[in-house]
Amino acid sequence: MAFLELLNVDKSFGGVKAVHNFTLTVQEGELAGLIGPNGAGKTTVFNLITGLYPVDNGQIFFQGEDLSPLKPYEIIPRGIARTFQNLRLFARVSALENVITAYRKCQYSFLEALFHAGRWKLSEAEARKRALELLDFMGLADKALQAAGTLPYGHQRRVEIARALALEPKLLLLDEPAAGMNPEEIEDLNMLIKRICTNLGITIIVIEHHMELVMEICDCVACMNFGAKIAEGTPDEIQSHPEVLAAYLGEEA
Ligand SMILES: Nc1ncnc2c1ncn2[C@@H]1O[C@H](COP(=O)(O)OP(=O)(O)O)[C@@H](O)[C@H]1O
Ligand SMILES: [Mg+2]
Numbered sequence: 001m002a003f004l005e006l007l008n009v010d011k012s013f014g015g016v017k018a019v020h021n022f023t024l025t026v027q028e029g030e031l032a033g034l035i036g037p038n039g040a041g042k043t044t045v046f047n048l049i050t051g052l053y054p055v056d057n058g059q060i061f062f063q064g065e066d067l068s069p070l071k072p073y074e075i076i077p078r079g080i081a082r083t084f085q086n087l088r089l090f091a092r093v094s095a096l097e098n099v100i101t102a103y104r105k106c107q108y109s110f111l112e113a114l115f116h117a118g119r120w121k122l123s124e125a126e127a128r129k130r131a132l133e134l135l136d137f138m139g140l141a142d143k144a145l146q147a148a149g150t151l152p153y154g155h156q157r158r159v160e161i162a163r164a165l166a167l168e169p170k171l172l173l174l175d176e177p178a179a180g181m182n183p184e185e186i187e188d189l190n191m192l193i194k195r196i197c198t199n200l201g202i203t204i205i206v207i208e209h210h211m212e213l214v215m216e217i218c219d220c221v222a223c224m225n226f227g228a229k230i231a232e233g234t235p236d237e238i239q240s241h242p243e244v245l246a247a248y249l250g251e252e253a
Contacts, residue, residue, distance in 0.1 A: 001064050002061070003171070004060075004205075006024045006059075009023070009057070009058035010022075010055065011044055011055055012056055018044040019041045021058075022041070022058070029201065031204045031217060032206070032221070033205075033218035033222070034206070035208050035223050036209075036224035037251035038251065040225050040226065043085055046082055046173045049067070049173065050072055050082055062075075063170075079169050080173065081169035083160045085176050085207075087156055089148040089159060089160055090148060095155075096132065098148050098160075099166050102163045103123075131166060138161060157189070161174065161196075169202060170203060171205070172202050176208060178208065190216065190217050193206060193217055194217045211238070223238055
């Protein structure tokens with residue numbers, strides 16, 4: 001049984017076939033890359049996996065379970081977390097508070113949080129401790145108390161990953177995590193992504209627009225264009241694949 005399996009998935013918006021007959025298999029422990037030109041359908045694939053949009057056709061299996069009929073709030077507890085292409089942090093609160101919020105989300109109902117129930121206080125300390133550990137893992141221990149919005153862009157992206165990790169996922173979906181970063185920040189980020197996979201044992205799919213950015217860390221890469229998968233293989237195979245090169249050349253033109 002594959003860890004994650006998308007089978008002949010379709011998704012259209014009006015007349016636009018955002019994802020078309022898309023099939024993808026990811027094995028447990030893999031670090032997979034999903035690349036392709038702008039508008040290829042990459043983000044839509046994440047939106048389908050996380051249940052943000054229902055599929056038109058096809059099926060998505062996670063650890064053998066069909067996710068297609070489930071809503072996002074039912075999918076997250078099954079162990080799937082994501083980051084977004086555009087940052088979605090609470091800019092005015094601390095990096096730490098941003099991560100703690102994710103712990104609260106997983107553990108408490110709104111009413112429990114509102115009335116500070118007994119187990120809330122106990123777990124609040126635990127959540128704080130774990131959030132600090134996560135920020136430390138992401139190399140941000142000394143930034144924990146700074147307002148997230150005041151951190152350099154690359155650090156904000158890492159806070160967002162820490163927040164996704166607080167949901168304790170088995171599968172982590174990263175949507176263009178390197179966007180807007182300088183080469184040095186990208187190098188650091190790549191090492192962190194690799195460590196999340198290897199040290200924390202979390203399976204990862206990382207979307208990247210610029211294919212060279214993920215090539216050195218991914219075990220396998222799939223390339224999309226116009227909603228369809230046009231190639232998949234090892235980074236070496238993908239980098240020299242004629243259809244992949246043509247897709248990127250077409251975009252430049
Ligand atoms: N919610 C939506 N409503 C309408 N069109 C959408 C929506 N989401 C994506 N699309 C369209 O689907 C196509 C694929 O988009 P997307 O998945 O965001 O591509 P990528 O992430 O590869 O750049 C694009 O043509 C985009 O405009
Ligand atoms: Mg996108």
